[in-house]
Amino acid sequence: MSERQTRRALPIAELVQGVQAGNRLLLARAISRVENETDDAHALLRALFPATGRAHIIGVTGAPGSGKSTLVTTLAQRYRALGLTVGIVAIDPTSPFTGGALLGDRVRMRALSGDEGVFVRSMATRGSLGGLSKTTNDVVTVLDAAGFDRILVETVGVGQAEVEIASMAHTTLVVEAPGMGDEVQAIKAGILEIADILVVNKADRPGVDKTVQALEMMLETEGSNARQLRHHGQLLAMQATADPAEEAARWAVKVLKTVSTTGDGIDDLRQRIEDHQAWLHASGEITGREQVRIAHTLENIIHAELNRRIKAHLPTEKLNGVVEAVRQRTSDPYTVASELLTQMDGRA
Numbered sequence: 001m002s003e004r005q006t007r008r009a010l011p012i013a014e015l016v017q018g019v020q021a022g023n024r025l026l027l028a029r030a031i032s033r034v035e036n037e038t039d040d041a042h043a044l045l046r047a048l049f050p051a052t053g054r055a056h057i058i059g060v061t062g063a064p065g066s067g068k069s070t071l072v073t074t075l076a077q078r079y080r081a082l083g084l085t086v087g088i089v090a091i092d093p094t095s096p097f098t099g100g101a102l103l104g105d106r107v108r109m110r111a112l113s114g115d116e117g118v119f120v121r122s123m124a125t126r127g128s129l130g131g132l133s134k135t136t137n138d139v140v141t142v143l144d145a146a147g148f149d150r151i152l153v154e155t156v157g158v159g160q161a162e163v164e165i166a167s168m169a170h171t172t173l174v175v176e177a178p179g180m181g182d183e184v185q186a187i188k189a190g191i192l193e194i195a196d197i198l199v200v201n202k203a204d205r206p207g208v209d210k211t212v213q214a215l216e217m218m219l220e221t222e223g224s225n226a227r228q229l230r231h232h233g234q235l236l237a238m239q240a241t242a243d244p245a246e247e248a249a250r251w252a253v254k255v256l257k258t259v260s261t262t263g264d265g266i267d268d269l270r271q272r273i274e275d276h277q278a279w280l281h282a283s284g285e286i287t288g289r290e291q292v293r294i295a296h297t298l299e300n301i302i303h304a305e306l307n308r309r310i311k312a313h314l315p316t317e318k319l320n321g322v323v324e325a326v327r328q329r330t331s332d333p334y335t336v337a338s339e340l341l342t343q344m345d346g347r348a
Contacts, residue, residue, distance in 0.1 A: 059173065179206065
């Protein structure tokens with residue numbers, strides 16, 4: 001951070017107070033610090049964390065062209081009609097020139113502009129896989145602390161790497177569209193495993209019934225009516241053991257049809273999301289979702305810190321030397337990695 005930036009930076013306490021008071025300018029500045037990973041970003045998040053845990057986080061994922069942004073816009077409008085506040089995190093592809101978001105989602109969400117009860121933030125993936133940015137969860141934390149009732153997180157729409165959203169959201173919507181062949185992609189990506197609600201958008205197009213039927217058949221083939229909570233493929237241990245009655249009460253994934261441009265089916269979708277939220281709390285499943293989210297957050301924090309330490313202890317000239325040694329086969333990457341880690345442990 002330059003001397004000029006440091007001089008103009010607001011104190012953490014002032015930012016925290018502004019975020020919790022609903023000051024949109026200070027909220028935007030707080031999010032910028034988090035997204036840019038400034039030196040005081042973690043201190044800001046630590047101060048805001050006690051005020052979190054109230055928002056319902058809704059993930060929206062699916063292939064490009066399925067109408068996710070328009071669906072999010074229309075859904076946000078319906079929430080506003082009920083008096084609920086909405087925060088939106090729209091993940092856009094990264095510009096190859098500036099490293100920033102291309103802001104395509106903001107263009108499509110112009111209908112929400114001017115509404116003080118809605119806050120839209122576009123973020124760049126910045127090379128992160130999984131359809132999210134590496135600071136997305138932290139931005140959601142800031143919006144949660146700001147008091148938004150619903151937080152909608154729209155993934156970038158990269159296709160087969162979008163399952164990371166399930167580790168962040170309480171309710172995950174998987175959006176498909178007729179005639180795109182996405183049913184096969186859903187199988188390849190494991191998308192059905194993360195869906196709490198399947199949405200066939202653009203349902204006014206030909207072939208919608210065929211798409212709905214295909215997705216319903218896939219749900220039956222999967223042999224499960226509810227997504228399983230997994231953290232990198234491993235089921236998290238739950239405190240309560242399942243019994244037949246609990247199995248019968250599991251959440252049933254349904255396929256809903258919507259036309260986001262006209263609003264058809266949006267009220268049914270919103271109600272289904274509310275039903276899922278109620279089920280999460282009544283069944284105790286919300287505890288498991290929070291466990292997955294916290295585990296995912298901790299892992300990201302640890303990975304980021306380890307990467308920082310590795311870069312600090314591994315200057316470029318030293319890395320070039322060991323790379324050359326491996327290339328010439330005078331050493332191997334496994335031995336080199338072990339030696340570098342040992343040296344780091346010795347300096348810790």
